[in-house]
Each structure stands twice: as C-alpha cells, then as structure tokens.
Amino acid sequence: MPLTDATHDLESRTITITADFAAPVERLWQVYADPRQLERIWGPPTHPATFVDHDLTPGGRMNYYMTGPDGERYYGFWRITQVDEPTSFTFEDGFAVDDSFAENPDLPVGSNTFTFEPDGDHTRMTAVTTYPSAEALQQVLNMGVIEGATSAMGQIDGLLAS
Incomplete structure (x- = not known):
C-alpha cells in the first residue's frame, strides 16, 4: 500500500495523508484530471464514486456521489x-x-x-484538509473519514498498474 502516514491534529484542525506511488507526477495527476479514473479511487471500495460534473479549473465544480452496498447514495462536491x-x-x-x-x-x-512531488521515479502525494473548527474535524473523524480516505487511496496502485 502506498500510504506512508495519516494523522490528524485537533489544534490545527487538520488531517494530513501522505502516500508514495511508483509513477511520475504527470501520471498521478491524470488520476485526478480524468473523471473516469478518479471514480475508481475516490471513495472506499465499498462506496464507489460517480462524478456527474468534473471541472478541474479554478472556479470549477466537481459533483459526485458514492453508492453504498445497499444502493444508497451519498452526495458531495x-x-x-x-x-x-x-x-x-x-x-x-x-x-x-x-x-x-x-x-x-x-x-x-x-x-x-x-x-504531487517527484521523488526519483516515484511521486509523493500529500493531502492536507483543514476544517473550520476542532469540532468540525472531530465530526468527520467520528464519521470515519481517515479510514475511508486511506482505503480509497489504497486503490491508486491498482489503477496505476492497469
């Protein structure tokens, strides 16, 4: 698994996830720039994502939903x-x-x-999320955001290999 670290800090209201991938920066970028590839890794394996809108430009919006095993949809943007x-x-x-x-x-x-930072023939990806308050961070931690994000990122290696 590419994940090297996943931490949270209530004082700074952040979650930081670091992962290393055996691919160049440009290839990893494509995972996020292409909605069909992004669908394969955004959301844990039990809740695959579908991107309805995908505009990776400043001011753009990306709308998606994740579908749970019971068919229920969870919407996000x-x-x-x-x-x-x-x-x-x-x-x-x-x-x-x-x-x-x-x-x-x-x-x-x-x-x-x-x-996305080059590291030889690998790429180090760092994802930092900041919440408006420690209470907001705790709310998403209670929802399992770290577990969901790390299991989702665990799918990237398989996508890169295909």
Whole structure:
C-alpha cells in the first residue's frame, strides 16, 4: 500500500495523508484530471464514486456521489480554488443534501490541498484538509473519514498498474 502516514491534529484542525506511488507526477495527476479514473479511487471500495460534473479549473465544480452496498447514495462536491498542473490543486470538499448537490449545512466543508512531488521515479502525494473548527474535524473523524480516505487511496496502485 502506498500510504506512508495519516494523522490528524485537533489544534490545527487538520488531517494530513501522505502516500508514495511508483509513477511520475504527470501520471498521478491524470488520476485526478480524468473523471473516469478518479471514480475508481475516490471513495472506499465499498462506496464507489460517480462524478456527474468534473471541472478541474479554478472556479470549477466537481459533483459526485458514492453508492453504498445497499444502493444508497451519498452526495458531495468539490469547489476548485487553485490549480497548478501537474503539481497541486486546492479545493473545498463538502457534503451535499441530495442530487441537487446543494451544500449540506449540517456537515462541515474541508479545505483541501493535494500536492504531487517527484521523488526519483516515484511521486509523493500529500493531502492536507483543514476544517473550520476542532469540532468540525472531530465530526468527520467520528464519521470515519481517515479510514475511508486511506482505503480509497489504497486503490491508486491498482489503477496505476492497469
């Protein structure tokens, strides 16, 4: 598994996940730039994602849903704030109420920065999510966000190998 570290810090309100992949930066970038590839890794294996909208440009929006084993759908969105292809992008990741993709006001929105750094013939990916409060961070921790994110990232190696 490519995951090297997954930590959270209530004081700084952050979750940081680091992973190393046996692929160049440009190849890893393509996983996020192509909605069909992103669907294969965004969401844990038990809750695959479907991206309805995919605009990885500043000001763009990406709407998706994850489908659980029982067929129930869980809706979410990304609001893209910065893009520096192929080394980083920043986005707000939130939960949506339904297939309208309207923001769910009862759940926190996290500000994410994904960076891709070359390390020889490998790439180190660092994903940092910052929440508006320690309580918001604790809420998503209680929902299993670290377990979900790390199991989702665990699918990237298989995609890169295919």
